[in-house]
Amino acid sequence: MRQYLNSGAAAIALMSLTGALMPAYAQNSDENDGNQDTFLHPYSGDINPFYGDINPFRGDINPFRGDINPFYGDISPFWGDINPFWGDINPFGGDINPFFGGDINPFWGDINPFGGDINPFWGDINPFWQDIGPVWGDLNTEWNRTAAIDGNFTSIASEMSSVFDQAEQVFGAAILAQTGESMDAAFLDELLERFGIDLGNPDSLGDVTVGERSEFFLMFYDSLMNFSGVDHVDHWMPAINWSPALAARYDRGYTPTVGVLDFSVNSVDGGSFRGQLGERDYLNVNHGNAVASLIGAPVDGTGVMGVAPHAAMRFYNPFDETHTASWRDVALGVRSLSRGGAKIINMSLGVPGWTLHREWRRVFMHRAVARRADTLTFVIAAGNDGLTQTRNLNWTGVSVVDNLILVGSVDPLGNISSFSNRPGEACLLVNGECQPGYRLMDRFVVAPGELLLVNDGEGGVTRASGTSFAAPLVAGAAALVKGEWFWLDGSEVADAILLSARDLGEPGVDPVYGRGMLDVAGAMSPLNASDLYAYDRRSRRVAADSLMITGGRLSLRYANRNHVTVFEDIGDSFRDFTISVDDLIVGSSLSESVANAYAEQYIYERTGASLNGTSFSDISRASQVLSQRGNLMVTATASTLDPSNVGYARELGFHAGVELTDTESGRSMTFGVGEGALALSSQAGFNLFSDHRPESGGVNPVLGFASGGAYAASTVDLLGDLELSFGVTTTYEQALFVMPGTGEERALFDGVAPYQAFAANLDLSYPLSDRVTVNGSLTQLHEASGLLGAQGSSILALEGGADTTALTFGVDAQPSSRIGLSASVTMAQTRTTAFDGGLLDIADRIDSTAAQVSVRYEALFSNADGVRFSMVQPLHIESGALSYTGMAVTDRETGELAVESDVWELGGRRPVYAEVIYVTELGSSDRRVSLFSRQQLSGDEQVSEFSAATSGVRFEMRF
Numbered sequence: 001m002r003q004y005l006n007s008g009a010a011a012i013a014l015m016s017l018t019g020a021l022m023p024a025y026a027q028n029s030d031e032n033d034g035n036q037d038t039f040l041h042p043y044s045g046d047i048n049p050f051y052g053d054i055n056p057f058r059g060d061i062n063p064f065r066g067d068i069n070p071f072y073g074d075i076s077p078f079w080g081d082i083n084p085f086w087g088d089i090n091p092f093g094g095d096i097n098p099f100f101g102g103d104i105n106p107f108w109g110d111i112n113p114f115g116g117d118i119n120p121f122w123g124d125i126n127p128f129w130q131d132i133g134p135v136w137g138d139l140n141t142e143w144n145r146t147a148a149i150d151g152n153f154t155s156i157a158s159e160m161s162s163v164f165d166q167a168e169q170v171f172g173a174a175i176l177a178q179t180g181e182s183m184d185a186a187f188l189d190e191l192l193e194r195f196g197i198d199l200g201n202p203d204s205l206g207d208v209t210v211g212e213r214s215e216f217f218l219m220f221y222d223s224l225m226n227f228s229g230v231d232h233v234d235h236w237m238p239a240i241n242w243s244p245a246l247a248a249r250y251d252r253g254y255t256p257t258v259g260v261l262d263f264s265v266n267s268v269d270g271g272s273f274r275g276q277l278g279e280r281d282y283l284n285v286n287h288g289n290a291v292a293s294l295i296g297a298p299v300d301g302t303g304v305m306g307v308a309p310h311a312a313m314r315f316y317n318p319f320d321e322t323h324t325a326s327w328r329d330v331a332l333g334v335r336s337l338s339r340g341g342a343k344i345i346n347m348s349l350g351v352p353g354w355t356l357h358r359e360w361r362r363v364f365m366h367r368a369v370a371r372r373a374d375t376l377t378f379v380i381a382a383g384n385d386g387l388t389q390t391r392n393l394n395w396t397g398v399s400v401v402d403n404l405i406l407v408g409s410v411d412p413l414g415n416i417s418s419f420s421n422r423p424g425e426a427c428l429l430v431n432g433e434c435q436p437g438y439r440l441m442d443r444f445v446v447a448p449g450e451l452l453l454v455n456d457g458e459g460g461v462t463r464a465s466g467t468s469f470a471a472p473l474v475a476g477a478a479a480l481v482k483g484e485w486f487w488l489d490g491s492e493v494a495d496a497i498l499l500s501a502r503d504l505g506e507p508g509v510d511p512v513y514g515r516g517m518l519d520v521a522g523a524m525s526p527l528n529a530s531d532l533y534a535y536d537r538r539s540r541r542v543a544a545d546s547l548m549i550t551g552g553r554l555s556l557r558y559a560n561r562n563h564v565t566v567f568e569d570i571g572d573s574f575r576d577f578t579i580s581v582d583d584l585i586v587g588s589s590l591s592e593s594v595a596n597a598y599a600e601q602y603i604y605e606r607t608g609a610s611l612n613g614t615s616f617s618d619i620s621r622a623s624q625v626l627s628q629r630g631n632l633m634v635t636a637t638a639s640t641l642d643p644s645n646v647g648y649a650r651e652l653g654f655h656a657g658v659e660l661t662d663t664e665s666g667r668s669m670t671f672g673v674g675e676g677a678l679a680l681s682s683q684a685g686f687n688l689f690s691d692h693r694p695e696s697g698g699v700n701p702v703l704g705f706a707s708g709g710a711y712a713a714s715t716v717d718l719l720g721d722l723e724l725s726f727g728v729t730t731t732y733e734q735a736l737f738v739m740p741g742t743g744e745e746r747a748l749f750d751g752v753a754p755y756q757a758f759a760a761n762l763d764l765s766y767p768l769s770d771r772v773t774v775n776g777s778l779t780q781l782h783e784a785s786g787l788l789g790a791q792g793s794s795i796l797a798l799e800g801g802a803d804t805t806a807l808t809f810g811v812d813a814q815p816s817s818r819i820g821l822s823a824s825v826t827m828a829q830t831r832t833t834a835f836d837g838g839l840l841d842i843a844d845r846i847d848s849t850a851a852q853v854s855v856r857y858e859a860l861f862s863n864a865d866g867v868r869f870s871m872v873q874p875l876h877i878e879s880g881a882l883s884y885t886g887m888a889v890t891d892r893e894t895g896e897l898a899v900e901s902d903v904w905e906l907g908g909r910r911p912v913y914a915e916v917i918y919v920t921e922l923g924s925s926d927r928r929v930s931l932f933s934r935q936q937l938s939g940d941e942q943v944s945e946f947s948a949a950t951s952g953v954r955f956e957m958r959f
Contacts, residue, residue: 143205143213153202161199164188167224174227187223191216222453222461231297231305232461235412236448240473241502241521242307244299247480250524251310254892256482258295258308258475259342261333261349263288264317265457286457288315290464291348293455294472295479303461304453307476307520310483314340318349325349327359331366338372343482344493346475348381348468355382355389355421356406356440364400373400377482377490379475381467382408382444388424388511389440395428401438402571403490405478405497407471408514409449414504416512417449420467424511443494444514445501447473477520484524485575487895492571496523526577532566534795535887536839539899544794546751547579548586552789553694553701553848553875555908556581556882562904564796564839565888576889581904584796616856616868616917617687631664639674669714676711676729677704682765682775685812685822685854694789694875698852699824701875702779702806705789706731706759725763732756751793756784772813779806779828788830788848788875795839795886802832802842820856825849830880839886843903846880849873865920872913876939880906911939929955 143156168183179186195216198204208216225232237243265288292313297306316333318325325333330347337345351357360380363369378400395401409417416422423440430438437443449470456462474497481496482488488496500522501515509515526532534544544566556562559582567574621639628634639655657672657679670679677692677700686692686699694701706729713727733755759782765775781804785791792798806828813821830846854870882904890898915934922929933951 151203151206153205156205157199157202160197167220171224171227174229178227188220191219191223218451218463222463226461230301231299231303232453234304234453236452236473237305239410239412239414239448240307240477240518242477244305244309246521246524247299247307247309250480250484252484252892254483254486255310255312256308256343256479256486257312257314257341258479259334259337259340259345260288260292260295260313260315261318261330261337261345261347262291262315263319265289265292265315286455286462287348287468288317289457290454290462291346291468291472294452294469295346295476297455304455307473308479308483311476311479314342327362331363331369334363334376335366335368335372338369338376343375343490344377344379344475344478346379346472348466348471350381350383352383352385353387354391355387355423355426355444356380356393358391358393361393361395361398364398370399373403374489374491377403377405377478377493379405379407379471379478381471382406382421382423384409384419384466384468385421386419388422389426390424392427392429392434395438396430398428401428401443403494404443405474405494406440406444406514407467407474408444408446409465409467409470410446410504410513410517411450412448414517416446416505417465417467419465420446420449420470422512423514439509441509441511441514443498445474445498445516445518446470446504446513447518474518477518477523480520481523484892485573485895486893488573488575489571492573495570496527496575499527500525526566526568526575527570528568531568532577533568534564534566534839535897536795537885537899539887542795546793547584547796548752548793549581549584549796550586550752550789550791552786552791553877554788554790555877555906556585557905557907559585559904562884562902564884565886565900566795567887573895616866616919618689626658631662633661633663635659635661637672665717667714667716669712670727671710671712673710675707676709676727676731676759677707679711680713680725680727680729680761680763682723682725682763682777683810683812683822683824684773685820685856686824686852691852691854694850696872696874698826698850698872698874699810700761700777700779700806700808700826701850702781702804702808702826702828703729703759703761703777705781705783705786705804706757708733721767723765725765726761727763728758728760730756730758752791753785753797753799755786755789755791757786758782758784771815772811775810775812777808779808780804781806787832787842788846788877792840798835798840800832800835802830804828804830818858821854823851823853825851826875828875839884841883841885843881843883844879846906847878848875848880849878850875860918862920865918867919868915868917870913870915872915874911874913876910877906877908882906909939912937927955929953 143153164183172183175181175183175186192198195212196204196207197216222232231244292315293304293306295306296308296311296313297304298309299305314337316336318329318333320329330349334345351359364373364378406423408422409420411417423444426440427434428438428440447470449467450465451463452465452469453461454464454469478493478497481493485492497518498515500519502517502519502522504513504516506512530545532544532547533541536542547564547566560580562581563578564581564584565576565578567576618640621637623635623637626634626636635658637655637657637659655672655674657670657674659668659670661668672679675689675692678687678689680703681692681700683699686697688697691697691699692701692704692707694704697704708731709729711727711729713725715723715725718724760780761777762779763775763777765773767773782801783789783798783804784801785797785799787798787802788804790798806826808824808826810824811822815821826849828848828850830842830848832842835841851873852870854868856866856868858866860867884902884904885899887897888900890896890900913934913936916932918931920929921927931951931953
C-alpha cells in the first residue's frame with residue numbers, strides 16, 4: 001500500500017532505506033492508485049530537503065559528523081536499470097524458475113506443518129506448479145517469437161486461459177472460502193486490467209513488454225500463494241541453501257535475539273514477529289516490517305517465511321521526523337539493542353557514495369558500544385549506488401573487524417546486482433597498514449536482493465529490491481548459527497557465515513563478490529571436514545576427519561536415532577556437530593558404478609554355475625600329482641577364485657593348494673591360499689562361493705569372514721565312518737576395488753585399515769546312510785580390525801578386535817538320483833574387551849544366526865538340465881548392542897562439555913532371500929544357457945551389493 005507523508009507543502013512517496021518497496025497487491029490491491037511507475041525519489045540530490053546545509057545534524061550540533069540518509073538511489077524494482085523484470089532476467093523461465101517443482105518445496109514430507117486436514121488440497125498444488133511452471137516458461141518464449149514474427153497472439157491468449165482455468169480448479173474453493181468471490185473477482189480481473197491484458201482481444205498482448213509480462217506472472221503467483229494455506233516460497237530460499245526443514249532442525253529452544261536498527265515495525269502487524277516494537281514509534285513505514293520478515297517471520301501458514309523463524313527480534317528506530325539519523329542516534333541504537341539482549345544487529349542503512357562509511361568508526365568506538373562489541377555480530381547493507389569503494393578507512397582503535405559483515409546483492413542468476421555497492425580493494429587501516437583480513441572484501445558476502453517477497457506491514461505481502469533486503473538474510477543466518485552454538489562470540493558467528501560462503505566471480509576472495517554467496521546450510525555444517533576432532537574415552541583429542549562404518553553384517557536397529565559428536569575449532573572457541581550413524585554407514589554411499597559392478601559380478605557368478613549330477617558348483621578345478629611314494633601322495637591343485645574377490649586385487653588371482661594324502665588310512669593335510677571356507681567345509685551340497693559368503697549365503701558365514709588368505713586343514717577318520725577335520729583360515733583384505741574391464745584400482749573406503757581375520761574350525765561329519773550325511777562344526781573367529789565384517793575409521797575404528805564363537809549343524813541328503821537337499825544352520829556369539837583408542841565397545845554380547853536350505857533337481861525338462869532352489873538367511877544379529885562413549889555439549893548456552901554414553905541397539909529386520917538357478921545345454925555340452933533370479937522376501941533394504949530383486953541370464957559357447 002502506498003503511504004504519504006507531508007513534508008513542508010509537498011506530499012512525498014516514502015521509499016525504503018537502502019532498498020525500495022513495491023506497492024502491495026493481492027489483499028491490498030484496492031488501495032493502489034495505478035501510478036506505481038511515477039515514483040518521485042525525494043531524497044536524492046537537491047530534492048532532499050534534509051541533505052547538505054539544511055541537515056540539522058551537521059556541523060557542531062552533531063558530534064558524529066555527517067548524516068545517514070536512508071532514501072537514496074533509484075532502486076524501484078520496476079524502474080530504470082535495476083528492474084529485475086527487464087530484459088533476460090525472467091523468474092519463470094529457464095534455469096532460474098524458483099517456484100515450481102524441484103527441491104525448494106518446503107511443505108512436503110515430514111516437515112509439512114500444513115498437511116493433512118489443515119490443508120486438504122495441498123497435494124493438488126504440487127502437480128499444479130509442476131505442470132504450470134514449464135508452461136509459463138514456454139509462454140514467454142512463444143510470446144517473444146510471436147511479437148517478432150506475425151503478431152498473432154491468439155494461441156498465447158488460449159494458453160493463458162487454460163492456465164487460469166487450471167488455477168481456478170486448484171485454488172477456487174480456497175479463494176471462495178476466504179473472500180466469498182471467484183478467483184476472477186478476487187484479484188485476476190483487476191490484475192489483467194492493470195497490465196492491459198484482455199484475453200478476448202489477443203492483440204492486447206502485443207503491448208505487454210517483457211518486463212511487464214514477468215511482473216504479471218510473478219504477481220499472479222504471489223496472489224495464488226495467498227490462498228495456498230502455506231507460507232510463500234520464494235527464490236532466495238534455494239539460492240542461499242535454506243529451507244524451513246533446516247531452520248526447524250536447529251530450533252532447540254534457545255532463542256537468539258536479533259537487533260533490527262530500522263524504522264519501527266508497523267504496529268498493525270507487529271504481532272506476527274517475536275520481538276518488541278521500537279522505542280520511537282512515530283514513523284511507521286514498511287521498511288522495518290520487510291527487513292524483519294526476512295530475518296524471522298514465522299512458519300505459520302500465511303505470508304512470508306524468515307531465515308530464523310525461532311529468533312526473537314528487538315527494534316530500535318534511529319530516524320527522526322526528518323527521516324534521517326545522526327551517527328549518535330545510530331550508536332545509541334546499537335547500545336540499546338545490545339543492552340536488550342541482541343547478539344546480531346542488522347543495519348540496512350548507510351550513506352550515499354560508500355560501501356562502508358568512515359563514520360562507522362565513531363559508532364563502533366562509542367564507549368557504550370565498544371564495551372559490548374565483542375559479543376555482537378554486525379550486519380550492514382552495502383548500499384545501492386552501484387559503486388565500488390576505492391577509499392580506505394582509518395580503523396585505528398576500532399575493535400569491530402572480525403565481527404563485521406558487509407552484504408551486497410545478487411540477482412536471481414547469482415550475478416552482482418547493478419545497484420549493489422561493492423567492496424573493491426578498500427581496506428580498514430590500522431596505523432596506516434592493511435592487515436590480513438581487514439580488506440572490505442574479506443568482510444563481504446552477497447545474498448539475493450532483487451524482488452524478494454516481504455511483509456508489507458499492512459497484513460499483506462509485497463516485493464522489494466535492494467541491499468537492505470539481502471542483509472537480513474545474512475542476519476537470519478547468523479541467528480541460526482548463534483542459536484545452535486549460543487556460546488560463540490560475535491566474531492565466531494561472523495566466521496561461520498564468511499568462511500562457508502560459496503565462491504562467486506574470480507576464484508577466492510574478490511573485489512566484487514567478496515567471500516561469495518551466503519550458504520546457510522554451509523554455515524551450519526563443518527567448515528573443513530579434515531579439521532574435525534573428537535575426544536576418546538580417556539578424554540584425549542583425536543582426529544575425526546573421515547568418519548565411517550563399512551557395512552559388513554553389523555546392522556544397527558535404529559541407526560538414524562544414534563549419533564556421534566565431533567567438534568571443530570572456530571576462532572577461540574569450537575562448534576559441535578552430531579552426525580547420524582545412518583549417515584556414516586558407507587554401504588548406502590557406495591558409488592553407483594561400484595554398486596553396479598558388485599551386482600554384475602554376483603549375477604555373473606550365479607549364472608556361471610555348472611551342474612554335476614544334482615550338485616551345482618562355480619569352481620573350475622585342475623589337479624596334478626606331484627609325488628607318490630608308498631602310501632603318501634602329494635597333489636597340487638588350482639581352481640578359480642571367488643569372482644567377488646577378484647575385485648579386491650588379490651595378488652595371486654586363483655585358488656592354489658597342496659594336498660598330502662595317506663592312501664591307506666585316508667588321512668590328509670591340505671595347505672593353500674584362497675577360499676578357506678570352502679576348503680574347510682564338509683558339506684558337499686554347497687559348492688557355490690556365495691553360499692559361504694557372510695553377506696549372501698547362510699552356510700557358516702562366520703568362517704567365511706576369514707576366507708581368502710592362507711589356510712590349512714587336516715582330516716582323520718575316527719570310529720569307522722566318523723570323520724574329524726581341523727583347519728585354520730586367514731584373510732587380509734585391502735579395501736580396493738578393480739573396475740571390471742579397466743583394471744583400475746579404487747580405494748573403497750578412505751582411512752579404513754586392512755581387514756584382518758583368523759578362524760579355527762573343528763568339523764565332524766557322519767553318514768547316517770548312503771543317502772544322508774550329517775555334520776557339525778565349531779568355529780572360533782578373531783577379527784583384528786573389525787566386528788562381523790564391519791569396520792570403522794577414525795574415532796569409530798574397530799581395531800583391537802572381536803571374537804566370535806559359532807556352532808553350525810548341517811545335513812546333506814539325496815532322496816533319489818535326481819534330487820539333492822542340503823541344509824545348514826549357524827548360531828554365533830560375539831564379544832570383545834574394548835576396541836583400541838576408539839569410542840565404541842560391545843555393551844552386551846552379540847547373538848547372531850544364519851541358515852540356508854537348497855533343493856536341487858536334475859533333468860527337469862531334459863536330460864541335460866537342472867535347477868536349484870534355495871531359501872537363504874545371511875548372518876543376522878538377533879540381539880546385542882554397542883556402547884558409544886564420548887564428549888558432548890551438556891549446556892548449549894555455555895558450551896560446557898561432559899562425557900556422555902549411548903547404547904546403539906543392534907538387529908534390524910531379518911533378511912530372507914529366495915533364489916533359483918537353472919542350467920541347460922543347447923544341443924551339446926559346448927553350448928549352455930544359465931538363468932538366475934534372487935528375490936528379497938524380508939529384511940532391510942539392500943544397498944551395498946545387490947538390490948532386492950536381481951536376475952540374469954548367460955549364454956556360453958565353447959570352440
